[in-house]
Amino acid sequence: MTYIILNAFGFFLFFVVAGFSAALLLKTNGKHIIKVIVLSTLTVFPGYLAWNCFRGMIQGELYENETYVHLKKILSGDESGSIGVMAIYAGYNAYGFELESIDVDNIWSGKIKFNDKKIPYNLYEVNTLWRNRAKGIKEKKCFLYSWANDIENEYRREIQLFNDCDKKEDTISKVIANSKN
Known part of the structure; x- marks a missing residue:
C-alpha cells in the first residue's frame, strides 16, 4: 500500500x-x-x-536494485551466497580478477508453480565486467539469474543460475512453460 x-x-x-x-x-x-x-x-x-x-x-516489483546489491556483495567477496554465484566469484578471483561493474536487467517476470501454488518469479540478465588486478585485462561475463518472490508469505529464494546468455530465449520459453503448469 x-x-x-x-x-x-x-x-x-x-x-x-x-x-x-x-x-x-x-x-x-x-x-x-x-x-x-x-x-x-x-x-x-x-x-x-x-x-x-x-x-x-x-x-509489479522487479527487485532489480535488490538483486544488484545482493549479487554485487557476493561477486565482490563481501558475503557468501549460493554455490553457483560463489563459483563465478571464486573462478575469477583465483586468476587475479576483481569485479569492476555489474548490470542487472529484468528480462522476464511472472508466476511459476512451486509447491502446488503460484509464486512471483523474476529472471534477470546479469552482465559483469572483471578486471585483472595485475595485468589490467578486462573480461565480460554474462549469466541469467532468477529469484522467486512470495512477499505475502515472506518467502524469497534463488531458484536457478543459468550460465549462458546466448540461450536466453530458450531459458525464457522453459520458464514460461513452467509458469503455465
Whole structure:
C-alpha cells in the first residue's frame, strides 16, 4: 500500500514542479532565466521517479536494485551466497580478477508453480565486467539469474543460475512453460 502512495506522491510532485516552472517560464524576462532553468531541471528527478513508480505499478516489483546489491556483495567477496554465484566469484578471483561493474536487467517476470501454488518469479540478465588486478585485462561475463518472490508469505529464494546468455530465449520459453503448469 505504501508503494502506491509513494507512486501517487511522485506523480503529484512531478506535475506541481513542472507546472510551477512552466508558469515561471511564461512570465519570465531576462533576469529570471537562471531560476527557470534550475526549476525546470528539477522536474527531471521527480519525472524519473514517476516513471519508475508507474512502471512498478504496471509490471509489479522487479527487485532489480535488490538483486544488484545482493549479487554485487557476493561477486565482490563481501558475503557468501549460493554455490553457483560463489563459483563465478571464486573462478575469477583465483586468476587475479576483481569485479569492476555489474548490470542487472529484468528480462522476464511472472508466476511459476512451486509447491502446488503460484509464486512471483523474476529472471534477470546479469552482465559483469572483471578486471585483472595485475595485468589490467578486462573480461565480460554474462549469466541469467532468477529469484522467486512470495512477499505475502515472506518467502524469497534463488531458484536457478543459468550460465549462458546466448540461450536466453530458450531459458525464457522453459520458464514460461513452467509458469503455465
